[in-house]
Amino acid sequence: MGIDVIIFYFFAAVLVFAAGMVVTVRNPVFAALFLVLAFFTSAAIWMLLEAEFLALTLILVYVGAVMVLFLFVVMMLDINLAVLKEGFARYLPAGIVVALLLIAQLAVIVGPEQFGLDKIASPAMHGTEYSNTKELGRVLYTEYLYPFEIASAILLVAIIAAIALTLRKRRVRDLMPPEKQVAVQRKDRVRLVKMESEKKKA
Amino acid sequence: MVELLEQSLSWLPGNAVILTVIIVKILVIVLPLMGAVAYLTLAERKVIGYIQVRIGPNRVGPRGLLQPIADAVKLLMKETILPSNANRFLFLLGPVLALAPALAAWAVIPFDEGWVLADVNAGLLYILAMTSMGVYGVIIAGWASNSKYAFLGALRSAAQIVSYEIAMGFAIVGVLLAGGSLNIGEIVTAQQGSFIHWFWLPLLPLFFIYFISGVAETNRAPFDVAEGESEIVAGFHVEYSAMTFSVFFLAEYANMILVAMLAALMFLGGWLSPFEGIPGLETLFSWVPGIVWLLAKCAFFCFLYLWFRATFPRYRYDQIMRLGWKVFIPITIVWLMVVGGLVVAEAGPWFD
Numbered sequence: 001m002g003i004d005v006i007i008f009y010f011f012a013a014v015l016v017f018a019a020g021m022v023v024t025v026r027n028p029v030f031a032a033l034f035l036v037l038a039f040f041t042s043a044a045i046w047m048l049l050e051a052e053f054l055a056l057t058l059i060l061v062y063v064g065a066v067m068v069l070f071l072f073v074v075m076m077l078d079i080n081l082a083v084l085k086e087g088f089a090r091y092l093p094a095g096i097v098v099a100l101l102l103i104a105q106l107a108v109i110v111g112p113e114q115f116g117l118d119k120i121a122s123p124a125m126h127g128t129e130y131s132n133t134k135e136l137g138r139v140l141y142t143e144y145l146y147p148f149e150i151a152s153a154i155l156l157v158a159i160i161a162a163i164a165l166t167l168r169k170r171r172v173r174d175l176m177p178p179e180k181q182v183a184v185q186r187k188d189r190v191r192l193v194k195m196e197s198e199k200k201k202a
Numbered sequence: 203m204v205e206l207l208e209q210s211l212s213w214l215p216g217n218a219v220i221l222t223v224i225i226v227k228i229l230v231i232v233l234p235l236m237g238a239v240a241y242l243t244l245a246e247r248k249v250i251g252y253i254q255v256r257i258g259p260n261r262v263g264p265r266g267l268l269q270p271i272a273d274a275v276k277l278l279m280k281e282t283i284l285p286s287n288a289n290r291f292l293f294l295l296g297p298v299l300a301l302a303p304a305l306a307a308w309a310v311i312p313f314d315e316g317w318v319l320a321d322v323n324a325g326l327l328y329i330l331a332m333t334s335m336g337v338y339g340v341i342i343a344g345w346a347s348n349s350k351y352a353f354l355g356a357l358r359s360a361a362q363i364v365s366y367e368i369a370m371g372f373a374i375v376g377v378l379l380a381g382g383s384l385n386i387g388e389i390v391t392a393q394q395g396s397f398i399h400w401f402w403l404p405l406l407p408l409f410f411i412y413f414i415s416g417v418a419e420t421n422r423a424p425f426d427v428a429e430g431e432s433e434i435v436a437g438f439h440v441e442y443s444a445m446t447f448s449v450f451f452l453a454e455y456a457n458m459i460l461v462a463m464l465a466a467l468m469f470l471g472g473w474l475s476p477f478e479g480i481p482g483l484e485t486l487f488s489w490v491p492g493i494v495w496l497l498a499k500c501a502f503f504c505f506l507y508l509w510f511r512a513t514f515p516r517y518r519y520d521q522i523m524r525l526g527w528k529v530f531i532p533i534t535i536v537w538l539m540v541v542g543g544l545v546v547a548e549a550g551p552w553f554d
């Protein structure tokens with residue numbers, strides 16, 4: 001058993017544990033932090049697959065930005081856990097049925113019949129000179145140029161739409177426009193007054 | 203050196219030799235770094251002291267040179283106070299999560315040609331990923347303290363770091379466009395020639411934006427609203443004492459030196475001599491090892507941090523956000539196109 005196998009099983013175990021904790025832990029802040037751990041460990045597994053660009057972007061984008069904002073929101077919410085847990089027993093049977101259905105569907109689709117090693121060979125390992133970043137860039141900007149551009153255009157539209165939907169013009173804006181602030185000179189603010197020194201009364 | 207170490211360890215099994223060599227290399231990087239952090243705090247107090255026409259610490263040791271050691275001993279001996287309603291586990295995890303990424307990022311920093319712990323292809327990306335993790339230390343510390351001031355500091359810091367990371371990322375994209383690689387060693391070799399060939403000139407706006415964003419990322423003055431001692435006492439670390447507090451300090455200063463080092467590597471030619479290509483001076487200074495130039499450039503940026511702190515008043519929060527989103531990000535995007543044009547046109551002397 002090579003060291004990479006040990007590393008894989010270690011990270012896989014941590015990943016499964018963290019993912020399980022995300023849905024079972026009571027405190028939402030802990031759930032978000034376990035999700036961070038899950039992202040981080042899956043990035044490590046991608047790293048083992050020589051997909052270093054994807055692994056590092058996963059950390060950079062999801063751990064470094066998305067989850068920060070997520071935590072931001074979760075920490076500010078004052079969630080009443082008692083209300084959330086109400087009727088847990090009542091909904092449990094329905095929940096179990098839905099969960100079992102989901103597991104069955106997953107097993108049918110991603111089971112060994114479709115994704116066994118005889119169907120899809122394990123990816124070939126490359127040398128240390130292989131740059132996954134370069135390969136990914138080459139494929140994205142040649143073979144998949146149009147899908148890539150279309151996807152980015154759609155994302156851009158979504159960003160603009162999200163901003164437009166949440167934009168609220170404040171009716172009273174007593175803020176000073178920044179250009180006025182920048183243009184302020186010393187003479188607009190300070191006035192030096194010359195005066196005779198007063199004599200102290202005896 | 204490395205061969206000698208490997209030979210003396212040859213009685214160990216193969217993997218153990220590799221592991222020992224790596225650990226020794228890590229110690230060779232981390233121990234001087236910790237020393238640098240300690241003396242950067244002294245340098246900060248001295249420099250700001252002289253800027254404000256005072257002497258600064260001068261009691262412990264000759265000219266106050268032992269002050270950092272006295273501070274470290276004092277912080278080690280003090281009691282670590284755990285606030286009664288704080289979340290114990292996260293409260294102690296916060297400082298660790300602040301320090302670990304700050305140290306991990308040093309793995310890919312080259313100190314001279316080939317002097318690097320991990321010479322990986324995606325070095326710059328790795329650094330971006332690691333530095334983006336540092337914010338968790340601040341957020342977790344602020345939340346777990348169960349204190350309003352700490353929480354306000356954590357929220358401010360999170361928003362600020364996420365905003366400035368984008369500008370910083372774009373500035374780094376400019377560097378990788380110019381250098382044609384994500385490997386920091388290759389980026390430095392791409393700047394060979396003379397100090398005109400260094401990337402500070404074609405990437406001048408990105409250079410300024412990178413360093414200013416670096417100041418904001420490390421929560422240093424004038425962007426230190428996360429601490430803001432006049433508004434929210436000390437921000438996220440208000441509840442921390444003794445060693446837990448000093449670990450935050452270590453992380454902050456290690457990050458400062460990291461940003462300074464990266465600025466030197468990416469924009470000022472790293473370990474390349476500034477006299478390269480100048481007849482006479484080049485041979486006169488050819489005996490100086492590259493690491494001396496790198497450390498000198500790094501020290502210059504570290505000095506800039508202290509100079510900023512003594513000079514500028516703290517930014518207002520909305521001004522910080524405006525600067526990051528409405529000034530820096532548009533400038534970087536425009537300049538990325540300019541750099542792309544220069545690279546395609548093979549404009550000399552940088553890209554030919």
